[in-house]
Amino acid sequence: MIKTFKKGGVHPPENKISRNAALEQLVPEGIIQIFISQHIGAPAECIVAKGDKVKVGQLIAKANGFVSANVHSSVSGTVLGIENVADYQGIKKPAICIQVEGDEWDENIDRSPEINRDLSKTSEEILAKITEAGLVGLGGATFPTHVKLSIPKGKTAKAIIINGAECEPYLTSDHRVMLEKGEELLIGVQLLKKVVNVDKAYIGIETNKQDAIDNLKKLAANYSGIEIVSLKPKYPQGGEKQLIKSITGLEVPDRALPIETGCIVSNICTTLAVYEAVQKNKPLFENSVTITGKNLNVQKNFIVRVGTPLTQLINAIGGMPENTGKVISGGPMMGRAINNLNAPTLKGSGAVLFITKEESKRGTKSNCIRCSKCVAACPIGLLPFLLYKLAERNMLEDLKENSVHACIECGCCLYTCPANLPLVDYIRLGKTRAMKLIVKQK
């Protein structure tokens, strides 16, 4: 049976034009810059100094507290120092700059192509490995994985859900991983099951990736307790709450964490990283990145080292086409527009998307005609048209009353708005301000 969630959602054109491009390694050169904060939580603490020699996979910044993550070098070479480097959005943050010299890996990393099927490690050992490897959620939120896997006291997990929905248009990196690294992925799932002590795991995949469903179904026959669930394509199926709803039919209660439903959601790339960290001793220093766009001659799915300058990725596809209007990090629905093409990639950069000039501009905004399409599209059951007006007038108390906190910023409202009103722009702003107010009032 093909499942999906009921409330709201939109169906943007899929445009998965890079789906057939096999994963390729992209070897970095020159100077790379690794931000010491690539996750939600406290920035890591730098433990290398100018002039130090580092190897691929060497720890260069240590997690600072529980909600934080280790950062490892993605190249071998000499540390040039810590500088303030502008990120994709042009905002300056401290980063460790390393001059690339060769490609010498840390001895502990198992680089052999054999699949390690040994599942004898204990739950604590696995969690320790994940913590050490600096894993973060690679679906975009970059929340430290070891924190997510530490179940709060009094709660019990019932199932692991692997998010293979990849509901954003254009993106295909998860798809490629499911096709090419299926078995590694399933071992990663088994490891995750062990960490949180559950017997059941679901992998939810949208039916526009039928080959991935077939591949994993075939492989899953050898592993117990893994169910592949076909999902009807609909955005935002990959949202944590929506995915749990689609697969289990349970709703995450308002203002609560997903663990209330007994589900823990993990992304495809993160699960693969779990396998690599635990079975191959390989910390998180590279990630699969889709490079796509209708105006590109080649579509690519690269495995990119963290900290590689974006310019290198662009050069690898033969330069940026003249008619590019917008470059986006991530998918077109929730990704962020890039204004600094010299910025280095991050752990959580899953895609670089090029949009032509014609498609980049938003339509002219006109009066709200109260068509209620935003209300019908909202997967959370909010009133976007109302929240928009309240946020524009900065009416924080009213925003609070109208549950602005629940907004997942999926952008369905703006996507569907016939008047091109910047609904989610203002709602996002209002949400930030209202949350500050709520914290203040407490």
Added chain:
Amino acid sequence: MNKLIISPSPHIHGEFSTKRLMRDVIIALLPALCVSFYFFGLGAMTVVCVAVISCVVFEYLIQKFLLKTTPTVNDYSAIVTGLILAFNLPSNFPLWLVVVGSLIAIGVGKMVFGGLGNNPFNPALVGRVFLLIARPVEMTTWPLPINMITADATTGATPLAIIKEGLKNGLTIDQIKSQADYTFTYLDSLWGQIGGSLGEVSAIALLLGFAYLLVRKVITWHIPITIFLTVTVFSGTLHLVNPNQFIDPVFHLLTGGMILGAVYMATDYVTSPMTHKGMIVYGTGIGLITIAIRTFGSYPEGLSFAILFMNAMVPLINKYMKPKLFGEIK
């Protein structure tokens, strides 16, 4: 230099635009328009043209010279208002009154509130009701379809009016139906061969447009279907209680612009509720009030008043009919 464009997400936009939605409404109205040209001839054409042109012109003039804003006539909404207003007028309606009706519709119905999106009442209905109250004689003298014109009759009453008049004179439904001037059959009404406002006569053409609107996702089923259901249930109950005093539901559905009103006027975005729950409440209200006016009131036709009344209720409905929040615990 090639400047990159930056905006917050999302970076793509769906297929909807105000213009496209309005254009689809116009397309959906075309079958009924053709039918009315066929039955009412040149009169229908002139009324439609005058209404549409004067609505567009008034909107442009008011925006340009009174409000001093950029005119937005290119969003087609004034054309829709003009068309729907014309659809509610008899085909022999004096043209100067059509112009006055358009002025009221656009000026009082829409622009005084700040233009498209801010008006509490459906502009076309404001125009129509104004004309109905100000010039009741012209508004209720309907020409017969061209092929029904006989030597002694060029105008006639609508079926609803005949029934109302008969009931007032103490006749039963069956007696009225057996009268000589009662030539109405359901088949005529499906096709459109009855007296009435120029756009309301053909059920089939209007339903064709309804199907188009649903397919193009311009409107949802909620409002029209709840109106139809409520009308059927309410008038059906009355009919079952006393078939001599209350006519059957099919009659109610096919006459008095029920389909035109339910599909094209009650569903006006601006003046209908924002949530599906609210739409159902709104539709039920319209259905109940319409039948109440038709059977117990003095007007033969009550849909316009019902819609206007429920328009006024919309803010209230919006306040109390909110969608269920994801994961909300009651």
Added chain:
Amino acid sequence: MDSTILTTVIMLGLLAATLAVILYIVAQKFKVVEDERIGETESILPGANCGGCGYTGCRAFAEALVKADDISAMFCPVGGNTTMTKIAEYLDKLVETKDSEIAVVRCLGSCENRPRVNEFDGAASCAVMAATYSGDTDCSYGCLGKGDCVSVCNFGAIRINSETLLPEVDEDKCTACGACVKSCPKLIIELRKKGPKSRRIYVSCINKDKGAVARKVCKTACIGCAACRKACAFESIEIENFLAYIDPNKCRLCRKCVEVCPTGSIVELNFPPRKPKVEPQEPKANVVNTETVTN
């Protein structure tokens, strides 16, 4: 006929009497005893309801003024010292006089001085823009020009110049209520001492980058070269994070710093034109900007 009129009159009279009694009882029962001074104080206040005093409106401020024993820390920026003295007299409390202030926009990054390197296409709001990215120029500190300050100003005292795309303050209208200061996500606007004859000098830049970096992105950026600090005889200029700040309380308006600033990021307002000097060293950009800001 007569009796009809009589009955009607009696009935209506009775009705009126009953209602009057009810109204009187209700009015007595729900009477709110209020300090009459609140109303009086409110009438002294300008009634702009701008919130510049930190209260939700003039009424709330009046209540607070009446209630508080010590009102020296309270101030109405719109009414200024005159209003506050009047209130002090009326309430028989002490107030402190304050130098009158005005909002200044500390950015000179006009289109010419600071080229636009990308185009923002989101909601026309500085707050939205600032949450999205660093801005449409390479200077991540400068004005975004979307006019959040304009829309919050109750007095129409600030507007965006269509040529420079920077906000300009209308000296006569600005009441220093501080609404624009709060609305600016980049914290560019500052309330400063208005100065004698409205003459004032300030550093019109808040870029904290190293000089070379700042200079590269904007012709009129403060590069933290400290030339102004050396030139100042009154030690009124401090430099922190490559950015100079003139303390308005120490500044004696000698204008030496303006003359030495290599980038022209120091602005002087409302001064008479300088006497022609032997070697006119005044930077060119400064003249243009002084004029536009003075308006």
